[in-house]
Amino acid sequence: xKEGFRQAMAWLHTWSGLIFGWLLFAIFLTGTLSYxxxxxxxxxxxxxxxxxxxxxxxLGVAQTYLxxxxxxxxxxxINLPDDRDPALTVMWQDKLDPGRRGNFIQKTLDPVTGQDVxxxxxxxxxxxxxxxxxxxxxxxxxxxxxxxxxxxxxxxxITGIITHKKIFKDFFTFRxxxxxxxxxxxxxxVGVLVLPFHLMITxxxxxxxxxxxxxxxxxxxxxxDTRAFFNDVFxxxxxxxxxxxxxxxLPLLPMYEQARAQWDGGHxxxxxxxxxxxxxxxxxxxxxxxxxxxxxxxxxxxxxGTSGELLRTSAGQSLPAIIGGSFYGLHMGQFAGPVxxxxxxxxxxxxxxxxxxxxxxxxxxxxxxxxxxxxxxxELRLVEVLNIASMSGLMIAxxxxxxxxxxxxVGFAERSAWEVQTFFMAWGVSLLHAVLRRGxxxxxxxxxxxxxxxVAIPLLNALTTSHHLGVSLATGDWAMAGFxxxxxxxxxxxxxxxxxxxxxxxxQTRAGRxxxxxxxxxxx
Amino acid sequence: xxxxxxxxxAGFTALCLSTDRHHGELLHSKPSPQRRVGLRAAGWLLLAxxxxxxxxxxxxxxxxxxxxxxxxxxxxxxxxxxxxxxxLALILAGVGLLASPVAALAIL
Numbered sequence: 214x215k216e217g218f219r220q221a222m223a224w225l226h227t228w229s230g231l232i233f234g235w236l237l238f239a240i241f242l243t244g245t246l247s248y249x250x251x252x253x254x255x256x257x258x259x260x261x262x263x264x265x266x267x268x269x270x271x272l273g274v275a276q277t278y279l280x281x282x283x284x285x286x287x288x289x290x291i292n293l294p295d296d297r298d299p300a301l302t303v304m305w306q307d308k309l310d311p312g313r314r315g316n317f318i319q320k321t322l323d324p325v326t327g328q329d330v331x332x333x334x335x336x337x338x339x340x341x342x343x344x345x346x347x348x349x350x351x352x353x354x355x356x357x358x359x360x361x362x363x364x365x366x367x368x369x370x371i372t373g374i375i376t377h378k379k380i381f382k383d384f385f386t387f388r389x390x391x392x393x394x395x396x397x398x399x400x401x402x403v404g405v406l407v408l409p410f411h412l413m414i415t416x417x418x419x420x421x422x423x424x425x426x427x428x429x430x431x432x433x434x435x436x437x438d439t440r441a442f443f444n445d446v447f448x449x450x451x452x453x454x455x456x457x458x459x460x461x462x463l464p465l466l467p468m469y470e471q472a473r474a475q476w477d478g479g480h481x482x483x484x485x486x487x488x489x490x491x492x493x494x495x496x497x498x499x500x501x502x503x504x505x506x507x508x509x510x511x512x513x514x515x516x517x518g519t520s521g522e523l524l525r526t527s528a529g530q531s532l533p534a535i536i537g538g539s540f541y542g543l544h545m546g547q548f549a550g551p552v553x554x555x556x557x558x559x560x561x562x563x564x565x566x567x568x569x570x571x572x573x574x575x576x577x578x579x580x581x582x583x584x585x586x587x588x589x590x591x592e593l594r595l596v597e598v599l600n601i602a603s604m605s606g607l608m609i610a611x612x613x614x615x616x617x618x619x620x621x622x623v624g625f626a627e628r629s630a631w632e633v634q635t636f637f638m639a640w641g642v643s644l645l646h647a648v649l650r651r652g653x654x655x656x657x658x659x660x661x662x663x664x665x666x667x668v669a670i671p672l673l674n675a676l677t678t679s680h681h682l683g684v685s686l687a688t689g690d691w692a693m694a695g696f697x698x699x700x701x702x703x704x705x706x707x708x709x710x711x712x713x714x715x716x717x718x719x720x721q722t723r724a725g726r727x728x729x730x731x732x733x734x735x736x737x
Numbered sequence: 738x739x740x741x742x743x744x745x746x747a748g749f750t751a752l753c754l755s756t757d758r759h760h761g762e763l764l765h766s767k768p769s770p771q772r773r774v775g776l777r778a779a780g781w782l783l784l785a786x787x788x789x790x791x792x793x794x795x796x797x798x799x800x801x802x803x804x805x806x807x808x809x810x811x812x813x814x815x816x817x818x819x820x821x822x823x824x825l826a827l828i829l830a831g832v833g834l835l836a837s838p839v840a841a842l843a844i845l
Contacts (some may be wrong), residue, residue, distance in 0.1 A: 385753040385818050406812045409805055506798040533787065539798075552738060556806040563813065 219375060226372035228573065231596070233365040234572045235603035240362060241568055242344055242607060244414075245561025247342040248546055248554055252692035253296040254337030257618045259678045261332050263299035263585040264324055268481070269466055271301050274327040275568040276465050279303055279489070283318075287455075290317075291465075294324055295501070297692065300332075328561030334628040335618055340636075346422075349637070367415045373404060380405045393577050400570040405565040410560040411567070417540035449611040460492035460519045467521060472498035475526055479504045486518060496516025507535055508542035551691075571602050589652075598647045598655075605659035606643030608707060612666035613639035615700070619677045635711050653714060660711035671697040738803055740790040740840035743833035745811040752771070753815065760830045764825055789834030790844055808810035 214332045241367065255261065275291045286305040294301050301324040304317045321330045326370065336343075347355035374380070387398045404411070466526035469481055482501035488494050500512035507530075516525040530538060542548060546557045576596050583589050589597070621628055647655045674697055675681030685693035753759045755776035760768045768776065791807065818826040821832035 318753070384812075385749075385756070385759055385816055385819060387820055391818050402816050406816060407809045410809060506802055543802065549802075553803055553806060556810055558804075559810060560806065684812075 222372040223376040230369045238568045242563040243341040248665040250338030256696040257335045258332040261300045271324040291484045313442040333623045347616040363418040403567045407563040416652045417544035420540040453523045455488040458492045468516045502547045508538040596686040601647035602644040610640035664707035670700035741787045741807045743837045744787035747770045747830045747833045749782035
């Protein structure tokens with residue numbers, strides 16, 4: 214009876230893992246990249262200069278700019294530069310339009326000169342973040358699909374624990390260079406050792422999705438997205454409406470400082486000003502989500518814009534909101550400092566590796582039966598093609614996205630859309646390539662191309678911008694330098710993986726190497 | 738976070754040594770029963786104690802998250818080191834134990 218139960222669980226683990234494995238691999242990898250969303254965006258918009266932080270100066274610059282350019286707007290928003298994102302962005306909306314979410318004008322300012330920065334159009338890290346849960350699909354469908362994927366992931370985790378009951382006994386076991394055994398060891402090691410993270414991330418995604426799929430007001434509240442403002446309208450609608458009499462807006466800095474004092478020195482995420490030129494102007498100061506592990510959806514201090522008087526501070530959260538907010542906060546990791554952020558990143562990579570090794574094991578087990586005949590049945594070949602395209606193909610696509618960012622001309626029409634197009638075209642091409650090539654050669658060639666693309670990124674950055682490693686390291690621009698170095702490391706890792714794959718099987722070695730070399734030249 | 742890392746890593750190494758297989762691999766002998774119990778107790782104790790520096794520095798919410806992260810990754814590091822550099826894995830644990838009082842002084 215007990216064995217029967219475990220076999221059933223093993224069956225469920227095997228098949229749910231296979232069917233959703235490819236999708237989950239992409240979700241995990243892009244999600245992992247999203248931990249460095251701001252840093253990626255910074256790399257992808259090198260025109261935005263990083264300066265030592267000076268909130269007073271930035272705030273003054275933003276207010277002067279908005280008063281000159283949009284004095285009669287209905288609302289302003291100011292996002293101050295922070296440790297991770299050096300951009301000072303201002304947004305305004307000319308008229309409140311309750312039915313519509315958009316019609317914001319957004320500008321990035323230089324926090325020192327106050328000039329409008331002409332940064333290249335790019336989605337930056339936002340692309341990975343969006344893809345991670347929307348999968349580039351029309352509105353509700355991507356979210357539904359990723360919700361289902363998250364549920365399957367949860368099922369696969371639980372059944373995995375039941376199936377491999379020895380994993381806790383073999384806690385410290387990893388035996389490399391033993392073929393299938395090593396893959397299983399690796400799968401178990403990254404699965405068990407990072408299990409708390411896997412459970413947390415999967416369960417919390419269900420909590421987040423619960424509020425997304427059911428029509429609750431907690432949409433992805435994130436900078437640069439119009440939906441986030443829609444959330445912010447909620448407290449804003451409590452503010453007094455415009456009276457139609459002109460008024461003078463006081464400097465924002467004292468209010469900023471008073472709000473910080475209210476939070477015992479907490480950080481400000483964004484400022485919103487309603488009816489800036491009216492007597493009834495009001496200023497909302499939003500707390501940064503990096504302050505607490507528990508994500509607060511609207512922690513606001515409101516002021517009267519003309520008298521500077523403190524109107525209201527938002528009350529503490531209710532218990533359900535704290536529980537929900539802590540899952541949200543843990544998942545997004547916005548509170549994490551640099552070290553913890555890297556640990557999050559490594560955990561995410563471990564999750565990605567767990568899914569990838571699982572896919573490889575599925576195929577490896579079944580391939581053994583057909584090793585002698587050398588002919589693979591169609592379904593195994595299909596799995597192989599999808600494995601190659603979903604793993605090494607995705608790496609190539611990510612690298613292609615970064616290449617497009619540097620190579621597309623700055624003034625190109627629909628530039629950021631073309632970057633995304635490049636990502637999917639590269640992915641499509643690698644799928645095609647995986648169909649055309651035999652298994653191992655497909656792996657080796659794609660991994661080599663990926664390695665080459667990633668290794669060359671620091672070089673590409675040096676050739677196309679003035680922010681190469683020599684400059685970024687010297688000026689302490691860690692986001693820029695870290696991006697280049699991480700790309701370099703990823704490239705080296707892919708090269709190692711290609712080399713390993715190549716040398717695992719003695720036959721066809723020479724032919725394969727020659728082919729991958731020609732392909733490398735083509736890529737150049 | 739450093740002290741928590743050192744303690745977690747040493748704790749996991751002790752737990753690892755308390756199993757027959759790994760003790761044999763690393764020290765080429767079978768552990769005596771007392772030694773096994775001692776190592777296991779020391780390992781669990783170190784893991785439990787490592788919560789303290791994490792929480793003392795980061796507060797309960799942040800500290801616990803950091804502690805979990807350090808716990809997972811120290812185990813991952815140990816498991817990846819064991820097959821390739823077993824001696825280094827042991828040396829690191831020893832150095833960690835020696836260095837942890839210094840790191841503890843830095844907190845106090």
